[in-house]
Amino acid sequence: MNHYIITYHYIRDDNPYNVNALRISDFEKQLNYFIDNFSPLYPNDLLNAVEQNSEPPPGFLLTFDDGLKEHYKVAYRLLRERGLSGIFFPNISHLIGGNIPLVNKLQVVLGKLGIKKLEQYLLDRYKTHPQGRRLNAIPSAPVKIKRLDNMRVQNIKYFMNFTLDEHVSNDLINDIFEGVVGDVRRYIAENFLTEREILEMHDNGMVFGGHSVTHPYLTSVDYARKEYEILESINYLSSMLGDTVKYFCYPYGHFDTDCKKILGKSDVSLAFTTTPEIHFGASQRYSIGRYDTIHFPPVGSLGPVNTTPMGSVASEKAPIKARGERFGDAK
Ligand SMILES: [Zn+2]
Numbered sequence: 268m269n270h271y272i273i274t275y276h277y278i279r280d281d282n283p284y285n286v287n288a289l290r291i292s293d294f295e296k297q298l299n300y301f302i303d304n305f306s307p308l309y310p311n312d313l314l315n316a317v318e319q320n321s322e323p324p325p326g327f328l329l330t331f332d333d334g335l336k337e338h339y340k341v342a343y344r345l346l347r348e349r350g351l352s353g354i355f356f357p358n359i360s361h362l363i364g365g366n367i368p369l370v371n372k373l374q375v376v377l378g379k380l381g382i383k384k385l386e387q388y389l390l391d392r393y394k395t396h397p398q399g400r401r402l403n404a405i406p407s408a409p410v411k412i413k414r415l416d417n418m419r420v421q422n423i424k425y426f427m428n429f430t431l432d433e434h435v436s437n438d439l440i441n442d443i444f445e446g447v448v449g450d451v452r453r454y455i456a457e458n459f460l461t462e463r464e465i466l467e468m469h470d471n472g473m474v475f476g477g478h479s480v481t482h483p484y485l486t487s488v489d490y491a492r493k494e495y496e497i498l499e500s501i502n503y504l505s506s507m508l509g510d511t512v513k514y515f516c517y518p519y520g521h522f523d524t525d526c527k528k529i530l531g532k533s534d535v536s537l538a539f540t541t542t543p544e545i546h547f548g549a550s551q552r553y554s555i556g557r558y559d560t561i562h563f564p565p566v567g568s569l570g571p572v573n574t575t576p577m578g579s580v581a582s583e584k585a586p587i588k589a590r591g592e593r594f595g596d597a598k
Pocket residue numbers: 332333478482518519
């Protein structure tokens with residue numbers, strides 16, 4: 268029995284920052300494609316399967332990461348019109364602290380500047396940062412950290428997330444973001460879900476799950492930080508919604524055994540990765556695979572996708588060193 272659980276991020280036509288986005292008409296076509304070809308799965312179907320150690324009926328379920336405005340304006344509207352539900356995974360940093368994660372700032376400045384300019388901006392700012400130094404190029408990432416990215420983008424992501432100290436990365440990206448995009452609070456107001464929108468969606472059958480506070484690679488932070496990122500995001504959403512939060516989605520799909528242990532102390536029953544997998548297995552309750560929108564019509568077709576849980580297994584082995592370990596001299 269096939270279970271298609273799909274991940275969405277940006278869904279927009281008006282795209283001033285040129286982020287990697289699905290067009291609204293393509294989202295609608297894809298939604299109709301799923302409805303025409305498969306049965307809808309509801310979040311409860313997955314919960315029941317886990318509780319009964321069985322398989323859910325075959326079908327599809329859409330999930331939406333990062334708490335973006337179009338999840339209210341587009342996805343919620345279209346799902347609701349069709350009597351469907353979806354699972355939404357917002358980070359909470361913009362809700363609690365008026366900021367957004369590095370990953371979102373990087374997407375926007377990359378879209379706006381292009382890879383070549385962004386590389387140059389980063390190198391220039393790193394050179395003049397109090398803890399920076401002069402580099403001729405962004406160092407090559409020693410491992411591939413995301414299947415769908417090109418190598419130069421991977422290098423920047425690795426450099427920002429694993430090589431530099433977190434506060435240095437934040438200084439550099441904040442500086443570039445302010446110059447290229449402007450005030451982060453205005454950007455949040457235009458591009459991220461508000462509490463009111465989340466509550467309305469929840470009242471109308473949409474389901475919410477944790478996606479950490481600040482969207483770090485959980486495999487690159489210490490245990491206390493993992494606990495904070497996982498439990499705080501779940502607790503915050505839970506008290507905001509007045510409802511138990513039973514779902515979690517690992518930032519970048521990366522996790523390790525500590526993450527599972529921490530989830531085991533919470534009310535979360537199911538945790539999602541970003542590795543495509545065609546079968547939902549109750550035994551994998553903390554490592555459930557998901558496809559990306561690009562795997563399905565009209566943007567793509569389900570070609571020879573690797574259906575082995577390669578990403579999740581690799582992630583559990585934590586192939587990527589903790590921040591600073593590999594480039595201890597990068598100060
Ligand atoms: Zn995310």
